[in-house]
Amino acid sequence: MAEYETVIGLEVHVELATKTKIFCGCSTKFGARPNENTCPVCMGMPGTLPVLNKKVVEYAIAVGLALNCDISRYSKFDRKNYFYPDNPQNYQISQLYMPICTNGFVNVTAGEGSKKIRIHEIHMEEDAGKLIHDDEEDVSLIDYNRAGVPLIEIVSEPDMSNAEEVIAYLKKLKTVIGYLGASDCKLQEGSMRADVNLSVRPVGKKELGTRTEMKNLSSFRAISRAIENEKKRQIKLIENGERVIQQTRHWDDKKGESYSMRSKEDAMDYRYFPEPDLMPLIISEKWIDEIKANEPEMAEQKIERYILQFNIPRYDAEQITSEKKFTEIFEETVDLGANPKKVSNWIMGETMRILKEEKDEPENLNISPKHLAKLIEIVDNNTINSSVAKDVFLQVYKNDVDPEVFVRENSLAQVSDAGELEGIILRILSENPKSVGDYMAGKKKAIGFLVGQTMKATKGTADPAMVNKLLTKLLNGYGN
Amino acid sequence: MKNLTALELSRKIKEKEISIKEVLDYTFKSMEDNKDLNSFVLEMRDEAYRQAEDVQKKIDANEELSSLAGVPIAIKDNICIEGMRTTCCSKMLENFIPTYSATVIERLRAAGLIIVGKTNMDEFAMGSTGETGYFGPCVNPINKGYVTGGSSGGSAAAIASGQVKLALGSDTGGSIRLPGAYCNVVGIKPTYGTVSRNGLIAYASSFDQIGPMAENVADAAALLEIISGHDAFDSTSLNKESYDFSGFLNDFAGENTINGNALNINALNENALNENALNENALNGNALNINISNKIATNEIKVDNISNINNLKGLKIGIPVDYLGDGLDDEIRESIYKTKEILEKAGAIVSEFEMGMFKYSVPAYYIIACAEASSNLERYDGVKYGLRAKDYSELHSMYKKSRSQGFGAEVKKRIMLGSFLLSSGYYDAYYIKALKTRELIKQCFENALNTYDCILLPVSPSTAPRLGESLKNPLKMYLSDVYNVSANLCGLPAIVFPAGESREGLPIGLQFIGRRFGEQEILYAAATCEAAGRGPESKAACEAHERGVV
Incomplete structure (x- = not known):
């Protein structure tokens, strides 16, 4: 042939x-x-x-x-x-x-x-x-x-x-x-x-x-x-x-x-x-000159401006300007005071991933910049951790929920009260003597399981770094 | 009332010597008495009396109204009036009621004229005799065995018989002028773009123009002034500051000068187009700069007095002798030369010249007109309005049957001809060639009008044929347009005026063709001929009056 x-x-x-x-x-x-x-x-x-x-x-x-x-x-x-x-x-x-x-x-x-x-x-x-x-x-x-x-x-x-x-x-x-x-x-x-x-x-x-x-x-x-x-x-x-x-x-x-x-x-x-x-x-x-003069900022121009003005990588700028809708969300969210790189991360990461998964078109995006900015803010101030943030973002993407309200109504705020966490961890330790034993016997990896159990018990709202720190402290003091 | 001009009648109404209701009573009685002429296809009695009340109130309140306020007018049945059956005298639109009114209708109403009915015509304005309409032929009031001419036959007959003093017609290739000539009526085909075509059911878009018909030149000029003007709903409508066609005519006996009333030419060639002022003028290849105002001004034509035989002093009039060759009745040729004498006596300089391209005008016209018509009439398909055949099986059978049953023979002929001419393989050979020919004819007229202020021509090679005679010989009918189509091909203004009668007692009409926006000169020339005794007081017209038709 x-x-x-x-x-x-x-x-x-x-x-x-x-x-x-x-x-x-x-x-x-x-x-x-x-x-x-x-x-x-x-x-x-x-x-x-x-x-x-x-x-x-x-x-x-x-x-x-x-x-x-x-x-x-x-x-x-x-x-x-x-x-x-x-x-x-x-x-x-x-x-x-x-x-x-x-x-x-x-x-x-x-x-x-x-x-x-x-x-x-x-x-x-x-x-x-x-x-x-x-x-x-x-x-x-x-x-x-x-x-x-x-x-x-x-x-x-x-x-x-x-x-x-x-x-x-x-x-x-x-x-x-x-x-x-x-x-x-x-x-x-x-x-x-x-x-x-x-x-x-x-x-x-x-x-x-x-x-x-x-x-x-x-x-x-x-x-x-x-x-x-x-x-x-x-x-x-x-x-x-x-x-x-x-x-x-x-x-x-x-x-x-x-x-x-x-x-x-x-x-x-x-x-x-x-x-x-x-x-x-x-x-x-x-x-014709008038029409030329009134031409809005096109993708190529935006790329250069984003790099200069917002100090984001060229790759990010190219990704965002691939769709006018992305630039609108990006610019408006940044205007509300959000960190440009963080906004860019949300657009290039979760937004594009979900779009692809849902086989949806960017022009149908219904994320309000106000809510995206709020989401970035409550991650920044440790109200929620990054894995909860992804769940909250999905809700912003799908229903344009107010992240603050959503987190409150669903009790998703990060547990970073050491006393409260300690109580939970002590309970986990007493329920899992085998893992504790393994750890004490030198299998340091066993701590991973215990971290997981703690996160599960807090429905993911615990601050993982704090959980790790507390666990180590408590385990090390356990045998004593 | 019968001896009054429309302008005089309006004056008497305003002076409350006569009420509009009385005028209408007289008009509808006259319409009743003249039913045998088949001039009207729709009487608008209720509407007219209602409108009369409104206008009378304004008059009683001494509101300022137009020079023709209160005067009844008849409308050709291809001009849409909201809520009033508008048929184009076609079975296709037998029951069609428009949902909007033509711009000219709005203008007439605003000016206080009273619309009394819709007039008979050739089907879709396709015909030169007034005989192709679905509601039967128009009958010539001057001699009832003869045609009125077409296609505005009903409008011409309604005036000639005194049923009304004013009417609107439309002129695509002579449709105002031919019936004007056959019925002893004055009619104007304005410069293309002067009168809005919005609401005029299209025959051939690049030629169609609505125009006034009247008993005399002054009435026609006054009516033209009312219906002229830029319209945002018609992209081919021209944007001009003022359309003063009658000012100088009103003052025939006064001291007004033409240059005092000259068109404001500065605003003239600003083509209007839509509100967005998008397009520039295309007619005449964008060369609108015919600077006629200067010419008039330097000629210093003075209208001191209509009885002053020198009142055309300096006006240059050309007679294209190549247009007066074989096929033209001797009596009409004689009338041309008699008119020449009148014009010369009035001080005009009349010269004979060769125009050129004479024999190409009719073929070029029919190719372009049929091509445009074939497309313009595609919308009559039985889907949205108009006739839908009953016994169809599927879509194409509905189209075919509806169109076969709805259109008459003449219309079908032109649709088929036009469709053929636009078909691939023939388009260049016919349509494009016709467009080129049109340009050449335009050049001939432009050249002539660089020399002459206006051109004197016959309207028809012969006087009105007998009823039924022409349809047997369509080629002869098409050739009867030979003097008329040039004005449409070139977008130029023309006026038909009565110029005597044949030995048989049938009217002879002649026409002046002017420059673009040269309405004033042709009106003036026609008014001069009219005043010289060849106007409505001609023998035939007088007889019609005596017979009590009026």
Whole structure:
């Protein structure tokens, strides 16, 4: 069997975080009642006209600048015509001929080092509504709340060759766009949607193979699996002497396989033409400069600042800035007076560990800086010991509890009253004559068991150093 | 009442010589008497009387109102009025009730005009005769065997028969001017972007423009002034400080000068676009800087007195002779030359010249208009509003059946043509070529309008055809737009005015086309021709009045 390499390009749709829709004043808020956020314009009523939301253009330019794109000084909207009920006008206002941004790139770190992924273009367009099929009533219902929500589509060049690079690229987009505040980029909620264009070719061959486009990828894991699956499917076809057909495929994550939605032969003719209801967009240098000037602090800048200002290791700074949410928790907690390195430790240690364990996304984090600062404070002043601190943190992570209240209500405060501890230890010693005997006989290791018993008896709240000290003292005096 | 202009009527209402209710009683009686003309597809009696009460109260309280306050007006049925059935004279929208009103409707109401009904038209404004609508053909009041012209046929007929003195029409490729010419009515197709399209049900977005129709130039100008102005709901609406179209006309007998009332050109080319002031103007390739104000100022045209035959002194008018070749009725050509004499007597400098690109205007227009229409009419699918066929099996059968049953033949033809023209493989060959042609035609007009203040043209190659005659020969119908589509292709203002009648007694209308925002010059030229005795007092119109139609 020949060696194959995979060639992947991505089309990423990102829902912009504007307050209102792209062509009307309706709210973009998620979770409203069906068709609550609609008006004659986004319902496609006869006689209505689109009016472009300036913020959409600003976000698109900001993302373009952050992704090293050329910003078109003259840009236009086009109509993409196709009949489907989720699309109230039966055409989508998009950009085909003169997109707002072209010719960019990002560097991503995947595997052994850095790779440059080129960006072909970024264009602006409107989202469609949602169809809900009611099998019981045998009807389809339409919710136009999402119709007209602004999107940008970021089209990469086919510069990726495996799932790892694809995910690194998507994470990079997510970070950059998140920092800009242009979108929250949630794959699960659909505010970021990635379509994977994939082809394979024998290693060494220059021309590209026939590609397929994979849709419905709603997690990094699904993307990974779909890429693996599609790569194998295409190689198998070629090995069997069959042809890869250019088609759009739908990924079924439950079954772990994809099926064809439509092939090129019955591909739609979208009859694109310039949108006559909107004027061409002429973008001034001044406007671009303003957007540049308003660009928020990005990851690279934060890393340098954290090292300088908070004196934390570069590694820590890099880890924290990998997600905007981490930086928010970090900065706000430090602002409350917590020690930066200790905050960093909580983020890099427990936070990332639990996130991984729970397969959760950082943007869902619900840890309030106030509570994290408090946790650090009560560890510092020995109210709780470090192992109890981890249990308390889990509660802060899960329910954002107030650590002080939680510790009090669950009697988790460290027992560091020597008299009280001595009483407990004496009881333990009398209950464990064998261990005491072993210790006296010279097996010093036996003290470990006795420490454990003491911690158990205090439900872990004892100060371990003090327990050790007291035990040694008492044992040494025991025989006397 | 029948001999009053709309401006005079409003004055009498304000002076309390007549109440709005009395005017409405007269109007609805006249609408009742003229049912056979099929001018109206919806009477808004209750609404009108209710509105009349409000306006009358304001008048009684001596509130300041517009020059046309209290005057009844008819609205073409492709302009949305909240809560009032708006059909575009299509079965597709037979029961459609808009949830919002067009910007022009809001403006009319704010100005105190009384909306009395919706007028008949060609289906979705697609037609040049007034015969393609679902509710049957519009009938020409001057001779009932003839068409009104289209697509604003009902609006023209309602005025020509005296049912109303004012109406709104819309003009995509001559839809105000053709019925104006066939019915002896004045109509204005404003500069693209002057009147908001918000609420005008689109046919071809880059051409559509709402415009006033009236018995005379002064009334039309006053109405244009009311409906003009920037609208944040229409990105193609232009942002101009003032739209003073009638000031100088009101003072025909006075001493006002044109330059005294000249448009404030400084604010002119600031394209408005949305509130965010995002886009700059695209029409005419961003070259809006036609500095007409200077020109007017240096020409020193004085409107001392309408009876002063020198009142067009210095105005340069061009007649494109290549537009007057084969296919044009001799009688209409003669009328052009008679008008030329009138203009020259009034002091204008009239010259003949070659415009160029004449034969390309109709093909370019129909390609672009059908392409845009095919997309604009996609929203009528039976899903959200309008007709949904009953006997469908699944989604695509619902689409097909609803659209097959909802649209008439002319509309289907243009949708199919437009869809074909935009299809991959044909887009460059037809659509792009048509856009290029449009640019060339624009250049021809721009060049001509660098030399001339306005251009005199026929409106139609012949007078009104008989009812039923044209639909058999669609190509001839499309060619009847040959003089009209250029103004739409170029976004230029045009005015149709009565210019006599044929030996058969059918009206002849001519048009002036002006520079972008050159409404003043064309209004002035048309008013001069009207005053020279070719206005509504023409024989046919007089007869219509005598017959007691009014």
